[in-house]
Amino acid sequence: MKKEIIRSTVHLLTLSLIAKILSFFVRIACARILSAEAMNYYSLTMPTTVFLITLGQMGLPSAVSKIVASRQDYTPVLKASVLLSVINNLLLTVFFIIVIPLLAAVVLKQQVLIPVLRAVVPIIPLVSISGLLKGYFMGRQEIxxxxxxxxxxxxxxxxxxxxxxxxxxxxxxxxxxSIAVFSMSVGEMGSIVHLLIALKRKKRVLHHVSTLSDSWHWETVNELLSLSLPMTGSRLIGSLTSFLEPMCLVLFAGVLLQQQLITTYGQLNGYVMPLLTLPSFATIALSNWLLPSFTYQASRHRMDHARKQFFQIGLCCLGIGCASGLTLFCFAEPICQLLYHQTQMVGLLRSLALPFILYSIQPCLSSVLHALGQSQKAMINTTCGCLTRLACISFLTIPLGTQAVGIALVSGMLVTTVLHLGRVLRCLFQDEKAVLLPQA
Incomplete structure (x- = not known):
């Protein structure tokens, strides 16, 4: 059994590493090919893209993963999730197409962004489809x-x-x-094709999902929404913060400071964040595996084994974060010169490298909270972190200028991570009887 777990973990990390390297290569290619102005447009559009993806998925992939892992008869859940996803994406896509001109001209104050925002439209349904397929596989612990x-x-x-x-x-x-944004949709198409091929042998699942009108009840929809909406809440708050952040920068900065802040914001999202989040290829992959596995153990009242899994995955994530953070802090300049052929973002990267070590355990903590039925508490913690981030942007932009961007990011991340950690430890050791899940 241990050999199988080790083998699966090695396969998981290897595939995640390859995917992250390819993703990083795409970011480097974009950073080199796109002009500075194009990169600013791309960076200003990304918060909107993340916000729409969160709304489009509606937390359904994680909810499907958890329910499939905790029960044997999961066919009604798959049918309900497909139905909810179709309705949600149809309404969201139509609404976004209508408000694109208003969003570009009034909110972002960059009317030239209209074509770039239109390139975001296809990714909304595509990410939802791939998310449901991934949720099913993760729930079956087929990683x-x-x-x-x-x-x-x-x-x-x-x-x-x-x-x-x-x-x-x-x-x-x-x-x-626009091309850089639309490439995300093309990539999702490749992901969906891969997952459908992997699902080809499971013809029974495809047949059940295709017959949406048969044998499903509103109770299933309610159960799915009771799990997905709190999960959406946490992600929605985080993506909404990213969506509001550039608006706050423009709103609270003077005319002369606006261009400097937009440049710093472009450096942060275009160059620095890809390096800071590089360990996420492993931490998110391990956390995605932890959610159904922890749920499986907890639903069978094996909390000792579940706690052991949490600490093993958590320490592994922390070790990965430490290695990445120390490397970026010590070798920030040569890394930036090698990857981007420029070094103006070195100071920002070095100032964020060490604090972001704690970010590596946040996905793991979030997965355990969802597995323990503490999604609402996780949403509250995320809200506190996001409000801290926006408050720092609002009140520190004028006195500190461009430094407020980095301080806001770190402050929000630390608040969320510390609150998550406190809640997880309390649930695992003080409130064990309250969080035990019913046996499937």
Whole structure:
């Protein structure tokens, strides 16, 4: 049994590493190909993209993963999740298309962003489809397909970018940013194709999902929503904060400071964050595996084994974060020169490298809270962190200038992580009887 777990973990980390390297290669390629103006447009659009993805998925992938892991008859759950996803994505897509001009001209105050925002539209339903497929596989504790599909996603995206910028080169920053945004949708198509091929042998599942009108009840929908909405709440608050952050920067900064802040914000999201979140290829993969595995053990009242799994995964994530943070702090300048051929973001990277070590355990903590039925508490913790982040942006931008961007990011992250950790430890050791799940 231990050998099987070790083998699965090695496969998981290997595939995640390959996918992260490919993803990082895409980011480096974009950073080198896109002009500074195009990168700013791309960075300003990303918070909106993340916000829409969160709304589109509605927490259904994680809810499906948890329910499938805790019960044997999960067919009604799959049917209900598909139905909810179709309705939600249809309404969201139509609404977003209508408000794009208003969002670009009034909210972001960059009317040239309209074509870039339109390139976001296809990714809303595509990410929802791939998310449901990944949730099913993770719930069945089949970790290889949802991890390996990320490789297909990044390869498809790389080929698309190379084809576009090679066959039809352009220097128009709006077109360049639009192509970079649309490449995300193309990558999701590759991911979906990979997952459908992996699901081909499970014809029974495909047949059941296709017959949406048969044998499902509103009780299933209510159960699914009771899990998915709190999970959505945490992610929605985080993505909403990223969505509001550039608006706060523009709102609370003077005219002369606005351009400096936009440049710093572009450096943070375009160059620094890819390096800071590099360990996430392993921490998120391990946390995604921990959610159904922890749920499985807790639902059978094996809390000792569940706690052991949590500490093993948590310490592993922390070790990965330490190695990455120390490397970025000590070798920030040569890394930036090697990857981006520029070093103006070195100071920002070095100031954030060590605090972001704690960020490596946040996915693990979040997965355990969801597994223990503490999704609402996780949402409250995330809200506290996000409010701290926005407060720092609002009150520190004028006195501290561009330094407020980094301080806000670190402050919000630390508040959320510390609150998550306190809640997890309290649940595991003080309130064990209250959080035990009913046996499947």
């Amino acid at each position: 290889i397909p949802p991890t390996a599909c990320q490789i297909s996603e990044e390869i498809t995206r790389i080929l698309f970018l190379i084809g576009c910028f090679t066959l039809a080169p352009t220097t128009d920053p709006v077109k360049m940013a």
